[in-house]
Amino acid sequence: MSDKTYYFLGKDFPRKEGRARVTGREVYPSDVVLPGMLYGKILRSPRPHARIKSIDFSGAQKLGAVVLAPNDTPQEFFNVRQVSVPRSTYKDWRILSDHVRQVGDPYAAVAAETEELAEQAAEAVQVEWELLPAYFSIEEAMAAEDNLIHDKVYLQDKEIPIQNNIACTREVTEGDVDKGFAEAEVIVENEFVTPRVYHCQVEPRGCTCRPEPDGGITVWPSTQALHNTRILLGQLFDIPLNKVNVIRITGGGHFGSGIHTNPVILITVALALKAGKPVKILQSREEDLYDHCRYPTRYTLKIGAKKDGTLTAGQMKAWVDIGSHHVQALAFLGVLAGWWHSLYRLPNMRYQGVAVYTNKAPTCAMQGYGAPQVTFGVETTMTILAEKLNLDPIELRANNYVGLGEIFWGQGPTIRSLIHSDGVKELLYTGAEKIGWDKRPDPKAQSGRLRRGIGVARGFHTSGTGAPVPGEVKDFTTVQVKVNEDGSIDILTALMDHGGGTLDAAAKLVAEEFGVPFDKVGISPADTRSTGYDVCTHATRGVYCGAGAVLDVAQDTKKILLDYASRILNAPADSLKTRPDEAENEGIIYVEGMPEKNITIREVAQTAMNNDWGTAISARSVRKVNCPPAYTTFFVEVEVDMETGMVRILRVVAGSDAGTVINPALAKGQLEGGFYRGAGMALLEDTDYDPKTGQLTNRGLLTDYKMLGAVDLPDPEKFEIFFAHTYEPTGPMGAKGIGEAALNPVPAAVAAAIHNATGIWFTKLPILPEDILRAVREERKRDGKKAPGKPQAVPER
Amino acid sequence: MSSTRVISVDFECRIPRKLEEALEALNEEGSQVLAGGTDLLNNIKINAVKPSRLVYVLGIPELEFISVEGGRLIVGAAALLSDIEHNRQVVSRFPALVEAINVIGGTQIRNMATLAGNLCNASPGADTPPILFVLDAEVEICWTNGGTGAQRSRLPVGGFFTGPKKTVLKQGQIVHSVSIPLPPEHSGAAFRRLARVSLDIAKINCAAYIERDGDTVHEARIALGSVAPTPVRAPTIEKALDGRRYGGGLFQEAAELVEEDIAPIDDVRSTAEYRRQIASLLVREALQEAWRRSGGKG
Numbered sequence A: 001m002s003d004k005t006y007y008f009l010g011k012d013f014p015r016k017e018g019r020a021r022v023t024g025r026e027v028y029p030s031d032v033v034l035p036g037m038l039y040g041k042i043l044r045s046p047r048p049h050a051r052i053k054s055i056d057f058s059g060a061q062k063l064g065a066v067v068l069a070p071n072d073t074p075q076e077f078f079n080v081r082q083v084s085v086p087r088s089t090y091k092d093w094r095i096l097s098d099h100v101r102q103v104g105d106p107y108a109a110v111a112a113e114t115e116e117l118a119e120q121a122a123e124a125v126q127v128e129w130e131l132l133p134a135y136f137s138i139e140e141a142m143a144a145e146d147n148l149i150h151d152k153v154y155l156q157d158k159e160i161p162i163q164n165n166i167a168c169t170r171e172v173t174e175g176d177v178d179k180g181f182a183e184a185e186v187i188v189e190n191e192f193v194t195p196r197v198y199h200c201q202v203e204p205r206g207c208t209c210r211p212e213p214d215g216g217i218t219v220w221p222s223t224q225a226l227h228n229t230r231i232l233l234g235q236l237f238d239i240p241l242n243k244v245n246v247i248r249i250t251g252g253g254h255f256g257s258g259i260h261t262n263p264v265i266l267i268t269v270a271l272a273l274k275a276g277k278p279v280k281i282l283q284s285r286e287e288d289l290y291d292h293c294r295y296p297t298r299y300t301l302k303i304g305a306k307k308d309g310t311l312t313a314g315q316m317k318a319w320v321d322i323g324s325h326h327v328q329a330l331a332f333l334g335v336l337a338g339w340w341h342s343l344y345r346l347p348n349m350r351y352q353g354v355a356v357y358t359n360k361a362p363t364c365a366m367q368g369y370g371a372p373q374v375t376f377g378v379e380t381t382m383t384i385l386a387e388k389l390n391l392d393p394i395e396l397r398a399n400n401y402v403g404l405g406e407i408f409w410g411q412g413p414t415i416r417s418l419i420h421s422d423g424v425k426e427l428l429y430t431g432a433e434k435i436g437w438d439k440r441p442d443p444k445a446q447s448g449r450l451r452r453g454i455g456v457a458r459g460f461h462t463s464g465t466g467a468p469v470p471g472e473v474k475d476f477t478t479v480q481v482k483v484n485e486d487g488s489i490d491i492l493t494a495l496m497d498h499g500g501g502t503l504d505a506a507a508k509l510v511a512e513e514f515g516v517p518f519d520k521v522g523i524s525p526a527d528t529r530s531t532g533y534d535v536c537t538h539a540t541r542g543v544y545c546g547a548g549a550v551l552d553v554a555q556d557t558k559k560i561l562l563d564y565a566s567r568i569l570n571a572p573a574d575s576l577k578t579r580p581d582e583a584e585n586e587g588i589i590y591v592e593g594m595p596e597k598n599i600t601i602r603e604v605a606q607t608a609m610n611n612d613w614g615t616a617i618s619a620r621s622v623r624k625v626n627c628p629p630a631y632t633t634f635f636v637e638v639e640v641d642m643e644t645g646m647v648r649i650l651r652v653v654a655g656s657d658a659g660t661v662i663n664p665a666l667a668k669g670q671l672e673g674g675f676y677r678g679a680g681m682a683l684l685e686d687t688d689y690d691p692k693t694g695q696l697t698n699r700g701l702l703t704d705y706k707m708l709g710a711v712d713l714p715d716p717e718k719f720e721i722f723f724a725h726t727y728e729p730t731g732p733m734g735a736k737g738i739g740e741a742a743l744n745p746v747p748a749a750v751a752a753a754i755h756n757a758t759g760i761w762f763t764k765l766p767i768l769p770e771d772i773l774r775a776v777r778e779e780r781k782r783d784g785k786k787a788p789g790k791p792q793a794v795p796e797r
Numbered sequence B: 001m002s003s004t005r006v007i008s009v010d011f012e013c014r015i016p017r018k019l020e021e022a023l024e025a026l027n028e029e030g031s032q033v034l035a036g037g038t039d040l041l042n043n044i045k046i047n048a049v050k051p052s053r054l055v056y057v058l059g060i061p062e063l064e065f066i067s068v069e070g071g072r073l074i075v076g077a078a079a080l081l082s083d084i085e086h087n088r089q090v091v092s093r094f095p096a097l098v099e100a101i102n103v104i105g106g107t108q109i110r111n112m113a114t115l116a117g118n119l120c121n122a123s124p125g126a127d128t129p130p131i132l133f134v135l136d137a138e139v140e141i142c143w144t145n146g147g148t149g150a151q152r153s154r155l156p157v158g159g160f161f162t163g164p165k166k167t168v169l170k171q172g173q174i175v176h177s178v179s180i181p182l183p184p185e186h187s188g189a190a191f192r193r194l195a196r197v198s199l200d201i202a203k204i205n206c207a208a209y210i211e212r213d214g215d216t217v218h219e220a221r222i223a224l225g226s227v228a229p230t231p232v233r234a235p236t237i238e239k240a241l242d243g244r245r246y247g248g249g250l251f252q253e254a255a256e257l258v259e260e261d262i263a264p265i266d267d268v269r270s271t272a273e274y275r276r277q278i279a280s281l282l283v284r285e286a287l288q289e290a291w292r293r294s295g296g297k298g
């Protein structure tokens, strides 16, 4: 939050789409209904690993259903995620395959006039399966020599043989690690495990597609990536892109599950093309639970330091159980190294990552994209290190973090940019004061059943994936900004808003730039035929890269407008200023130092039209060449019941360095939401599989995918939020990102608070009451022979 | 793989206005009672049951009552949980029943669901059976043989469950009402449970009832849920408490005997180990609270 004053930035306005949302008039993917539309239903494997021996659709056809078999779909290999450049893109997907690789893997689809009929038709399809051995752990999968989950995949267009179910590997080395460890005076090493969290976005993923008379298609998908979806559809179905129109509709939540083009979109399009009619498929919650989840990780982390707390070396070895398909695990392995490298200065580091296929749901990005996973281990290690060295954990962090003037890896080792703004110390010190850090309990001094603990963890997220030198990830946004004949303004871009207020932020920036009332800036409906490419809203790039692009183009348009105004006012364009006149609901252009010499934007636009000068309009693509870290720090206070292992969250102090805060209420909402999912990841959320059946132990039922509810979280008045006073010079009016940073340190902060209460470190998430109670009892049994505070790996549940 | 998007099985839905009508409709094989539907509809959606006919019992006047008669509280099968938890008689005389009902679902669920449904669904982890066990509740069952009017019989709630998801009810029989004797003076009851989050089915739940005679336990009843194939009483603890004088860690000592009375398993909500570890804690807490409510000191 910078101290500058603005007309609109930093102030709260009702959301532009707020009225539609709260009155139920917003159209979400599930609301799309077209005349003559059929309802589709995906047939999903009941087996974790099998091949179709035979399939009989006659029962479904008797019911009048349109049926889609694997050989009705293009059998070309592709990757559903198109954010990475082609040379780094592994391809192991087909729209439908007769080789199913997990329970829930699609192998066919049907469409019928009603949803009920489609469901009955799906049940009438008979399949004979050839069962294959299935693998549910990394060890089992890597031990396999044949009957692999994938025999071959493609890297760009090169065929790659798969061995031991290893999808890909990645290594990153900086400096001389052996020398670094030799210099270390203390070394801390632990294994960390993070869960397979399900996105649980409010609306399950779905799509509607209408085949057009000209051979084209119009598509209403749930997606975060309008243009990537279009490009993939054009390529797979061999339709020229000028006939593929993907419409932006408000998503019912994503959390990263829509960065890739979800299989349901591809299947819907294939069905619609086969049926020659519009088809809609909305996944059930159960299908959705088998469709995507967060990357789980298991890694050893070793960090060496001198007695004064200077870090000398680090080593990380990570295994990622990616499930049945590659949603770009190579990029994920890269960011694990990148987040780690950018948390604390490590002159020498060695990283090895291995991604392994298993017969489970495919893993993909979810809020934080590897950062919550890595931050958990790194932040835990930093506190253990501080305790070993008798240093204040806050000071150890303040002395070692990667900050102002240093190089930051925004999206793995290929995206590097210089840090221009840094509120880390303010976040640490202000937060410490607010939570009462100096008065935090001493775990060894606590007795009794209920024990209190305070924990801290910090982290960051990149604001987008831009850098001076392009790397493996695409990042640009195309925008058009035009001034209407009444002085109002339209923004046209394929940028998506996932509910965080990205497009509102863009509108505010434009209102600020033009000096027009916020209400006069509109966001035009967008589709891929009328907009240029936008990579997608991910990587916390919405405000910094996306809305930043909107601001840049708005400035182009403003130049044209001021040129028109200068002709009318007879004053040079660079002497002209703008301001909003809220009473008149107009934007005013005036000559600097001569406020009486002014004209409304409306009059300028009308004069320009009536004199045939044209419209003030411009459009172009903008790439940001930085990706500043948006820092956050969380302080959490918990109470642990030593008899039940139950953890209650008493208090939270969340600090965010987002640069200029454009939408304060929405930014706070991000921090609250990030905490909520981060605490869920720490204490509760996971998806386990039953190796006997290959099914989720919750059977895909939300009843047994538990998330924290409002009553499980601290009261709003016990949730304090503050913003660092920073200004990001490369950002739109000083802004950077927030969304994923709002979650990244949370699991680590919760684990640290539990440690402060119990004296026990938990290195496996989620930390269930069962785990806590078991550890507490073991600790008691050991009768204090070992020093409390020793890291304790929790055995498998 | 289950899908809860739509109910794809066809069934007939009857909305009778009289009990007799309902009972007749239920005599046909494949017919099933629909009360609040908060269990049944989920089960139909996941294909766990496939009834051909549902007979809706909410709104049948003979079943829609909460009354106190002949020294008993009687709750009709169509009384909603939210009506029971707000009923003045229930609130003043059965605070522990209110506690058990209050943890079921959220307000929306309790505005739909019934006590009879909670029993008939026969989940080992349901929240009302333990408290009904210790309050010595009885279940009144009714049915019709056609033309002869409603037949009725009563049995203790302890005899109602025969296994997970199984009860003594036969095709055509329904629960008419649940009745509970009004508790005597110097008695108290309490309910405790643990769950993953506040809106959840119990990992384990437990209820205790104590009749006090001065500073001794005249009679104690304890029951637990989610620790065996059906909700269970804890006779070992009960015996250990009978006639014992309060104090000296009595409840703690007795509660530790709970292992004798339970046979928990690992499932998606928790582990057998954890359930065993916390069962005695919950029993101790419930006993302590029941003792306090009975007017006992300590």
Ligand SMILES: Cc1cc2nc3c(=O)[nH]c(=O)nc-3n(C[C@H](O)[C@H](O)[C@H](O)COP(=O)(O)OP(=O)(O)OC[C@H]3O[C@@H](n4cnc5c(N)ncnc54)[C@H](O)[C@@H]3O)c2cc1C
Pocket (backbone or CB within 6 Å): B032, B033, B034, B035, B036, B037, B038, B039, B040, B041, B057, B077, B103, B104, B105, B106, B109, B112, B113, B114, B115, B116, B117, B118, B119, B120, B121, B125, B126, B127, B128, B169, B173, B174, B175, B176, B199, B200, B201, B202
């Ligand atoms: C979100 C959610 C949260 C829940 N939380 C809890 C919880 O915390 N604790 C808990 O115990 N339960 C919980 N439940 C389960 C459920 O709400 C309760 O079991 C409820 O009491 C069932 O009552 P109902 O009227 O909805 O029954 P229904 O679903 O209508 O019926 C349940 C079963 O009983 C049969 N039945 C119903 N009435 C009769 C009758 N009079 N005679 C014969 N058979 C009958 C039906 O045929 C069916 O088999 C929850 C459910 C949901 C959806």
